[in-house]
Amino acid sequence: MIKFEEAQRLILKKIKRLGRETVRIEEAMDRVLAEEIASDMDVPPFNKSAMDGYAFSHRQIKNVPAVLKVKSEIRAGEYEPDKLKKTECLKIMTGAPLPKRTDCVVKMEDIETLKNNYIKIMKKPSFGENVCFKGEDVQKGRIILRKGAVLRGPEVAVCAAVGKSKVQAYRRPKVPVLSTGDELVEPDKKVTFGKIRNSNGPMLIALLKKMGISPDYLGIVKDKEKNLICKIRKGLSSDIFIISGGVSVGDYDLVPAALEKCGVKKIFHKLAITPGKPLFFGQKGGHLIFGVPGNPVSTYLLFLTLIRLAINRMMGTTLNLNLRKGTVTSDYSQRPGRKRFVPAKIKMQGNRHTIYPLREYHGSADIISLVKADGFMIIPDSITFLEKNSSAEVFLW
Amino acid sequence: MIKFEEAQRLILKKIKRLGRETVRIEEAMDRVLAEEIASDMDVPPFNKSAMDGYAFSHRQIKNVPAVLKVKSEIRAGEYEPDKLKKTECLKIMTGAPLPKRTDCVVKMEDIETLKNNYIKIMKKPSFGENVCFKGEDVQKGRIILRKGAVLRGPEVAVCAAVGKSKVQAYRRPKVPVLSTGDELVEPDKKVTFGKIRNSNGPMLIALLKKMGISPDYLGIVKDKEKNLICKIRKGLSSDIFIISGGVSVGDYDLVPAALEKCGVKKIFHKLAITPGKPLFFGQKGGHLIFGVPGNPVSTYLLFLTLIRLAINRMMGTTLNLNLRKGTVTSDYSQRPGRKRFVPAKIKMQGNRHTIYPLREYHGSADIISLVKADGFMIIPDSITFLEKNSSAEVFLW
Numbered sequence: 001m002i003k004f005e006e007a008q009r010l011i012l013k014k015i016k017r018l019g020r021e022t023v024r025i026e027e028a029m030d031r032v033l034a035e036e037i038a039s040d041m042d043v044p045p046f047n048k049s050a051m052d053g054y055a056f057s058h059r060q061i062k063n064v065p066a067v068l069k070v071k072s073e074i075r076a077g078e079y080e081p082d083k084l085k086k087t088e089c090l091k092i093m094t095g096a097p098l099p100k101r102t103d104c105v106v107k108m109e110d111i112e113t114l115k116n117n118y119i120k121i122m123k124k125p126s127f128g129e130n131v132c133f134k135g136e137d138v139q140k141g142r143i144i145l146r147k148g149a150v151l152r153g154p155e156v157a158v159c160a161a162v163g164k165s166k167v168q169a170y171r172r173p174k175v176p177v178l179s180t181g182d183e184l185v186e187p188d189k190k191v192t193f194g195k196i197r198n199s200n201g202p203m204l205i206a207l208l209k210k211m212g213i214s215p216d217y218l219g220i221v222k223d224k225e226k227n228l229i230c231k232i233r234k235g236l237s238s239d240i241f242i243i244s245g246g247v248s249v250g251d252y253d254l255v256p257a258a259l260e261k262c263g264v265k266k267i268f269h270k271l272a273i274t275p276g277k278p279l280f281f282g283q284k285g286g287h288l289i290f291g292v293p294g295n296p297v298s299t300y301l302l303f304l305t306l307i308r309l310a311i312n313r314m315m316g317t318t319l320n321l322n323l324r325k326g327t328v329t330s331d332y333s334q335r336p337g338r339k340r341f342v343p344a345k346i347k348m349q350g351n352r353h354t355i356y357p358l359r360e361y362h363g364s365a366d367i368i369s370l371v372k373a374d375g376f377m378i379i380p381d382s383i384t385f386l387e388k389n390s391s392a393e394v395f396l397w
Numbered sequence: 398m399i400k401f402e403e404a405q406r407l408i409l410k411k412i413k414r415l416g417r418e419t420v421r422i423e424e425a426m427d428r429v430l431a432e433e434i435a436s437d438m439d440v441p442p443f444n445k446s447a448m449d450g451y452a453f454s455h456r457q458i459k460n461v462p463a464v465l466k467v468k469s470e471i472r473a474g475e476y477e478p479d480k481l482k483k484t485e486c487l488k489i490m491t492g493a494p495l496p497k498r499t500d501c502v503v504k505m506e507d508i509e510t511l512k513n514n515y516i517k518i519m520k521k522p523s524f525g526e527n528v529c530f531k532g533e534d535v536q537k538g539r540i541i542l543r544k545g546a547v548l549r550g551p552e553v554a555v556c557a558a559v560g561k562s563k564v565q566a567y568r569r570p571k572v573p574v575l576s577t578g579d580e581l582v583e584p585d586k587k588v589t590f591g592k593i594r595n596s597n598g599p600m601l602i603a604l605l606k607k608m609g610i611s612p613d614y615l616g617i618v619k620d621k622e623k624n625l626i627c628k629i630r631k632g633l634s635s636d637i638f639i640i641s642g643g644v645s646v647g648d649y650d651l652v653p654a655a656l657e658k659c660g661v662k663k664i665f666h667k668l669a670i671t672p673g674k675p676l677f678f679g680q681k682g683g684h685l686i687f688g689v690p691g692n693p694v695s696t697y698l699l700f701l702t703l704i705r706l707a708i709n710r711m712m713g714t715t716l717n718l719n720l721r722k723g724t725v726t727s728d729y730s731q732r733p734g735r736k737r738f739v740p741a742k743i744k745m746q747g748n749r750h751t752i753y754p755l756r757e758y759h760g761s762a763d764i765i766s767l768v769k770a771d772g773f774m775i776i777p778d779s780i781t782f783l784e785k786n787s788s789a790e791v792f793l794w
Contacts, residue, residue: 025599026602029603029606077591078591097590137764137766151603154600154768154770157693158596160594160595161764165599183474191560194474194475196442206553223473248491249449250491300554367558368558397549
C-alpha cells in the first residue's frame with residue numbers, strides 16, 4: 001500500500017506528452033499550443049484612427065481656432081492614397097488607416113462644421129491624438145504565444161488576428177473504458193435479482209467527454225479470465241485504459257492477474273486512501289492502465305485526483321487540484337492509517353470556505369449522497385480527531 | 398448610458414428558460430435537469446455483502462471460537478436461494494446478495510479455514526456486520542435529483558444507478574454570430590492595406606462551443622444597410638443573436654438602425670463601463686439580440702459578464718461571476734464616470750488574491766496584451782485613485 005503523494009509521483013513520472021495535431025482555432029478552447037505563434041504583421045498593420053473624426057498633421061495647426069477643408073472621407077477598410085495640402089484634412093472613421101503625413105485625429109466633439117466642407121478646429125491637437133500607431137500592439141515577427149499556452153478566448157482572438165486559423169495543439173489521448181462485474185447491467189436494461197446497474201461506466205464516459213475526449217466504451221465484461229483478457233487486449237492499444245471493478249483482492253477480482261497475462265507491468269496496486277484503496281496502475285510500453293474499484297465514489301475521487309491529472313499532463317496542461325483551506329463545522333473522528341477524502345458541502349463565506357461533511361454518507365458505494373457534496377474534505381492519515389472550527393484542506397470539484 | 402448592474406437586470410428580466418429535450422446521460426455533463434428523478438428501486442436492491450467473507454446469521458454463534466460448514470459459494474451477480482442450516486454458512490463475495498435469514502458477513506481475516514469445508518469463527522459477529530441493507534442508500538420512489546440540478550459526475554452515476562440512461566434537460570440556445578465591418582477579412586484570407594483580421598468572430602464561436610453550444614457562424618457582412626438587413630433577418634429566428642461591430646455612434650455604425658428596420662426593439666444601447674461601452678441589447682418577440690463592439694477586449698468582457706450569463710440562465714443555470722477580493726500591487730488612477738474593467742494578472746497567495754494590472758495594456762483593441770491576464774480588476778465608477786495595497790474586486794475568468 002503506497003501513499004497518495006507517492007502514487008501521484010509515480011503516475012506523473014510515466015506520463016509522456018502526446019504528439020501534436022492541427023486544430024481549427026474555433027475548436028481549440030482549453031487545448032495546449034504545441035507551437036510558437038509569431039505575428040505575421042505589425043498590429044495594428046497601419047496607423048489607425050481610434051475615433052470617428054478628422055485626420056491631419058498636428059503641425060498644420062499653429063493656433064486655434066483654425067479652419068481646414070475636408071478633402072474627402074475615409075472609412076474603415078478603405079485606403080486613401082492622396083496627399084493632403086496643408087489646408088486640408090480628411091474625415092475619418094474608427095479603424096480606418098491614416099493617410100501619409102497625418103498624425104492626429106480630432107474628435108467630432110472638438111470641431112465645428114462650417115459651410116462648403118470646411119471645419120473649424122477649436123482645440124490644438126497633439127501628435128498621436130486618437131491614433132493607434134502601426135506596430136503599437138506588436139511588431140511583425142514577435143512571438144506572441146508560447147508553446148504550452150492554454151487557449152482561452154483571448155488566445156483564440158490573437159491567433160485569428162495574426163492569421164492562424166489553425167494551430168498545432170497537443171492531441172487528446174485515446175481513453176477506452178471497460179466495466180467488469182457479473183453483477184452489472186447497463187442502465188437501460190432490466191435489473192434482475194442480485195444485479196445492480198453500471199454507474200461507473202456512464203460516469204467515466206461523461207467525465208472524459210467533458211474533457212473533450214471521445215472515449216471508446218468497451219461495455220461490461222463478465223468476471224471470467226478468458227473474457228477479460230479478450231477485452232483488455234482491445235483496450236491496450238490506447239494511451240490510457242480505464243478498467244472499472246475487479247481490482248480488490250477477492251477470489252473473483254481477476255483484473256490485475258488478467259492484465260499481467262496481457263503483458264501489463266504493475267507499477268502499484270493499492271493506495272493508503274479512503275475511498276479508492278484498490279487502485280491498480282500499470283504500464284505496457286507507452287500504454288498506461290488504471291484499474292479503479294467498482295464503487296462509484298471511489299472511482300469519482302480517483303478520476304478527479306489522479307486519472308484526470310494524467311490525462312491533462314498528456315495534453316500538456318499542468319493544472320493542479322483546486323485545493324483550499326476551510327473551517328470544519330462539526331467534530332470529525334476517523335480511524336487513522338489512510339488519507340481520507342470525506343464528501344462535504346462547502347460554502348464560500350468571504351474568502352473563506354466552510355466545510356459541512358455529509359452526515360448521511362455511508363461509504364464508497366453511496367453515490368446518492370454524493371450529489372449533495374461540492375468537494376472532499378481531506379484528512380491526513382495520522383489524524384484521528386478533528387475538532388469543530390479547526391482548519392482542514394478541501395478539494396473543490 | 399446605463400449602469401452595468403442595470404444592464405444585467407434588464408437582460409435577466411428578458412430571459413426565459415428554454416424548453417426541454419432528451420439527452421443521453423453520457424452527453425449530459427453541465428446540463429440542467431428539467432425533470433425530477435426518482436429511484437425506481439431500493440438502493441442497494443438487496444442486502445449486499447460489503448466484503449469477501451462468510452455469511453450467516455449472527456444468532457448462529459453463541460460463543461467463539463465456533464465452527465460452521467461452508468455450504469456453497471455465492472458471487473456478485475448470483476443468487477443463492479437455499480436456506481442454511483444452523484450449522485452452515487456461505488462463502489460470499491463483495492456485492493453478492495445475502496441469502497434469507499443471514500445478517501452478517503465475517504471477513505476472511507477473522508476466520509480460520511479447517512479441513513472438509515469447515516471454518517472456525519474467532520470473533521463474535523454482530524448484526525449487520527459488513528452488510529449493506531436493502532434500501533439503505535435510498536428507498537424506491539424517493540426523489541433523488543430535483544429539477545434544476547446541474548449534472549456532474551455523481552449525478553450522471555446516480556441517473557445510471559436508477560435506470561435513467563436518458564434524461565430531460567433544458568435545451569441549449571441557438572446562437573448565431575455575425576461579424577460586421579468593411580475592414581475585416583477572415584483569418585485565413587490575405588490582408589490587404591487598410592484591412593485587419595476578424596478576431597471577434599472566431600473568439601465568439603470558440604467561447605460558445607466551450608459552453609456546449611453549436612453556434613451558426615454567419616460570416617462577415619459589409620457596412621451596407623441592405624446587406625446588414627439581409628444577414629440580420631437570417632439571425633433573428635434564433636434564441637440569442639450576437640452581432641459584432643457597427644454599434645458605436647459613427648456614420649457607418651449601422652447595426653442599431655438596421656436592427657430597428659428588422660423590427661428589433663432597443664432595450665438599451667450604451668453602458669457606463671470601460672471597455673464595452675457601445676453594447677446594444679434588443680428584442681424581437683422571444684429573440685434577444687446583443688450588438689457588441691468590434692474591439693475584442695470589449696467583446697470578451699461583454700461575453701463573459703453579460704451574454705454568457707444570459708445563455709446560462711436560458712439553459713437553467715444561475716452561476717454567478719467568479720468575483721473575489723484582492724490586493725492591488727500598484728497605484729492606479731483613472732477618469733471617473735464609468736465602471737472600469739482592467740486586465741490583470743492575478744496570483745493566489747493563501748486564500749488571498751494579489752492583483753497586477755497589466756502595464757502594457759493600451760485599450761480595448763489590444764487583444765495581444767490580454768493573453769497575459771487572468772481576469773479583470775473592477776474599479777467602481779466613482780473612484781479616481783486606488784492606492785497600492787488597497788483592496789479591489791477582481792473578476793477571475
